[in-house]
Amino acid sequence: MPGMGQGLLANNPIVVAAFQHALRLQVLVVGLLFLIIFGAWLARYVVTHPDVVDATPNLCTPTEPAGRRLLRIAFGLLWILDGALQAQSAMPLGMPTQVVTPAASTSPVWVQNLVAHGLTTWLRHPIPAATSAVWIQVGIGVLLIVAPRGLWSRSAGAASAGWALIVWVFGEAFGGVFAPGASVLFGAPGAVLVYALAGALIALPERSWSGGRLGRWILGGTGLFFVGMAVLQAWPGRGFWQGQATTQATPGNLTAMAQSMSQTPQPHVIAHAVSWFAKMDAQHGWAINLVVVGTLLSLGVGLVVVAFRWRPGMARVVVGLTALACLADWILVQDMGFFGGVGTDPNSMLPIIFLVASGYLACVRPLVAPAQNQEPSDAPPRSVALLNALIVVGALGVILFGAAPMAVAGINTHTDPILTEALNGDPGQTNQPAANFNLTDQVGRHVSLASLRGRAVALTFLDPVCTSDCPLIAQQFRVADQMLDPKSRKHTVFVAIVANPIYRAPEFVTAFNKQERLNGIPNWLFLTGSLPALQQTWAAYGYQVQTLSAGAMVAHTELAYIIDPSGRLRARIGSNPGADVQTAASLSTLLAQQMRAVLPQ
């Protein structure tokens, strides 16, 4: 019915089923890829070392700087976790509507426009985009873990940084740094910005890790960041000094965040902890913010002091306290980040802990250059190196396996039909004679279905004075026509029949065509006729038209019919254009698909 349009829910069963089906197939492909890689390695290993088949490969070389190794493995695991989170069933539709759009909603208009531009690809192709994100992130994670040294390892760091920046801009709307109310407690300046920093550190030449200087920069930089965030947290008028005086009062930002997080579907014990913190902050908002500011300031100053005047004991204490504070925030405020069905990462506190720990390790266990002419006694066996190399190739393959469909999706401007199918159901396939009609077109010519024999017909019913859905459906008919190649267009006709018993005169048809810029389209017909002729046609197609109460639009069913060149009805398509542009655009792709299917090859 026009006027009863609805948006798609993130857990739409048709989209979820399609996403899970695509993922299952892709898991098989990726599994097969690694099976082939392992098989190749095993075959070569058995041929060259038949007596040591049970050797356990050591994937890491012990001489890699400890701080770098921690970053590499920790962020590799985080990327794999993020990839797994991207595989949640609500992601294809939930990611744009429940994650990205809300994240950008309070940012300036230019940020919203930039994010919307990036989101268009995802919205047009939700299944390929969601599966791509899974494999790109899993691939980067695996690559980080299995490539410990050398060019591939540094490339993995660069890939991690690059992808993280893309996610930071288009997935996190710059981490909300341009929005009011940003706070390090909530994740500002964005978890993936820490991923990007870690990736950049991994991508540095290994000699950068010598002498502990890099470690001190990491600690000092983090300390400075904490000091800045403390100032931001303490800034008056930003809503962090208030709790919630009464249940009717507007809560402070921190209370509101904790209250919101406690409502997220999650294990009871965590919900209880977050809920407890929300109550505490509601009652003692000022005091808690004072503690938060004090903690941030103390830790920030401590890290800066440690960075400039290295004292191992003090460094251990400051880094340990930083980790504790971050953990507390991660659980009590950030709610671990990944619950609720559309969580994309564990938020910023775990990455910050790993970053600080990496800085500490870089100071206490810096890279020591091997003595000249000394053979590295712990170099991996050749077979292990070969396995590493093959796994690196496999990981690269996984990244490409994700990136390629996303690249293709980026250049394909036609929205996938899955969205309209999700809203309207699968097209009902049939094969029966289509009912004839005898009406007149927009220029007064008599048109019957029989007169259109030899051409494929896309038929629908439109109210020329409709204010909502009918213009959108007409536009999708126009776009579907444009999607056909010139030869097919000669053998197709797009037909609408008036679905209004009152405003049905030819001048309304003409005005509608002008409004929708349909006048110049040679294979577009908008038919009308006497009320009995229209009623007869509506009835023949099982079409319901109802005049509602005063002031309301005429209600009618929203269906399109595909009739083949021999006059047989082949498909019934729900034509509700939905509540967003992409769902409407999806209808045109489906119409074009169905029209091609009934044209002779």
Added chain:
Amino acid sequence: MSAKVRTLTVLALALSVAACGQSQPRNGTATSTPSLVAPLTSAVTTATAAWVVVPMGRVTDPLNTFWQLFVRTSSQQKWALVTPRGVADNGGLVLSAGQTRDAVVGIRPSQLLTFTPLALTHNAGSTFTPDLLPAALEATPDSLATSSTGAAVAVVNSGTGIAFRRALGSPWTTSTNISTLGTSSLGRRCRPTSITSVATVASTTYIGVACSRPGTLGLFELSRGAALPVTAPVPAGQRASTFVIDRLIATNNNLEVLARSQQGSSASYVLLLRRASTAAWQHASTVNTDGSLVSTSVASDGAIAIVSRSPSGEPKGVIFRPAKAAWVRMPAPPRSAVVVALVGAGLQAIAADGTQFRVYTYQNANQTWLLTQSMTVPITYGSSH
């Protein structure tokens, strides 16, 4: 202080400065800006019928606001719902009532509709014939004027143009527009911001505009497709005010002009009468008002009523000017009253609240409003989403 410490201090200060940019914007102080055009909520009384146009439903949600048309004929003495069916009217209704029981209703386009369905009646809304204006009708109560021959003139395209047709069934053509009006001598003095109203009086079409320059009343006469300035007198004390012509009323072959003048925060209404036979102006009267305008009501005998609302939202008062008499301030109408209909020699306040339509008749004896009719209007919520 070492160079490193200085660098860190500068960076910390920079972060603090960035924090300033992060602070939440303060709530702006609400200021009341007077509406540039008169609300669509209105009433028209002719010799044979009284009509009211009111918004009903959930009026804070445009897609669930459904405008309704009610009529009270002199024979029936009861209000009846006569809103044309078959088209969504969330954009509002504009009524042009004839002297008999005929009327034309413009159903303003909303959402994706860009042209204006019309509905014609010759029997006070018992039946309607569909018609079409191929442009968007302006949202003012006098944006459509029709004659018994089917000739019509309309303010279109957000108050920037005039469309007209010579007779029923003949094509609509564009006439003048606001740019052209602005180039005339009157237009240069007035600098019009929008066309607000049209009226046809004894085969002459008048165009009223909102002026952005003080001291000028923007009134034009349409002659053979061209707009000619009509010099209207401005009251002596109001030469520093800017004027918006809210209503143009045809009264027994005379033109009545209801203009709102604004000077600072004070507003007043000026009512002028132009005799068609002599083209002479007669300055009728001026009345001060405050609060925001809720509705205007006019009658073919020259009577006028204005409902204004206080900033708190309650109807503040009704200012009534009987035909050829002085302005009278009436007692405040009941809560949710939005328009006053001029019925015979009396007044009826119309309250539209959700689906409830109530009529309160003014009792001269005890100076109160008495509930005399109520009805429930069927509304299909959600039908325009």
